[in-house]
Amino acid sequence: MTAVAATKRYGSGDTAVDRVDATIPAGRFTAVMGPSGSGKSTLVHCLAGLDTLTSGEVWLGDVELGALSDRALTRLRRERIGFVFQAFNLIPTLTAYENIVLPLQLARRQPDGPWLSEVVDVVGLGDRLAHRPSELSGGQQQRVAVARALASRPDVIVADEPTGNLDSTSGSAVLGFLREAVDRFGQTTVMVTHDAVAASYADAVLFLADGRIVDELSGPTPDAV
Numbered sequence: 001m002t003a004v005a006a007t008k009r010y011g012s013g014d015t016a017v018d019r020v021d022a023t024i025p026a027g028r029f030t031a032v033m034g035p036s037g038s039g040k041s042t043l044v045h046c047l048a049g050l051d052t053l054t055s056g057e058v059w060l061g062d063v064e065l066g067a068l069s070d071r072a073l074t075r076l077r078r079e080r081i082g083f084v085f086q087a088f089n090l091i092p093t094l095t096a097y098e099n100i101v102l103p104l105q106l107a108r109r110q111p112d113g114p115w116l117s118e119v120v121d122v123v124g125l126g127d128r129l130a131h132r133p134s135e136l137s138g139g140q141q142q143r144v145a146v147a148r149a150l151a152s153r154p155d156v157i158v159a160d161e162p163t164g165n166l167d168s169t170s171g172s173a174v175l176g177f178l179r180e181a182v183d184r185f186g187q188t189t190v191m192v193t194h195d196a197v198a199a200s201y202a203d204a205v206l207f208l209a210d211g212r213i214v215d216e217l218s219g220p221t222p223d224a225v
């Protein structure tokens, strides 16, 4: 996934993201860091097709998101991108397992059985999969949300402050699960965080300030997704 001269201006004229060029490398875990208001959320929302750029481009493989109709963009989001938000956004009346498979059902897609078993295995909830969210800890709920994002086997997981509502122990469990998805499945992952400990789980870090990338830390970079 690649951003080219990505710019997002809100109505008021505030430039939240300012001509950002960034590559989210395939099969790796990238963290986006920076002060509050630096444009992290806006950037990843635009990468994920949840919001549209004012100018510039976002490429997922050979598709430019800005060139898609609303309908095609919705389909691409559903099929190729998995989201994890700070608030877990689970459906309270469904069990953990039902929450994980819900997006597949809504998309009328057959779950890939072996894949789903692996994801469910890595989530590490055992018999708690039959419990409703209210019976799970925050960390367990967020692991369910990550498993839900992985269930459709997306090209990219986009996580916006996934540990922002969690204590450090629960947060580590979620980060460990994201890390394992990268290591075991080669899951391309991009995560907004303002927490250096969370960022330490990533392979690469993009630092934003005032809507611009001001620093990058990374090892050898393979191809973009």
Ligand code: ADP
Pocket (backbone or CB within 6 Å): 036, 037, 041
């Ligand atoms: P963050 O934790 O990323 O700083 P915020 O609490 O600033 O998030 O923002 C939460 C949500 O409110 C985001 O979805 C963002 O798009 C929206 N938002 C942030 N700032 C403004 C603003 N000035 N006007 C309208 N919406 C905003």
Ligand code: ADP
Pocket (backbone or CB within 6 Å): 010, 011, 012, 014, 015, 016, 034, 035, 036, 037, 038, 039, 040, 041, 042, 043
């Ligand atoms: P971060 O995630 O780094 O906290 P955001 O992307 O939430 O940063 O915000 C970047 C800038 O854009 C801030 O100045 C914020 O107030 C502004 N902003 C974010 N969302 C909106 C919005 N929906 N409407 C207007 N301004 C916004």
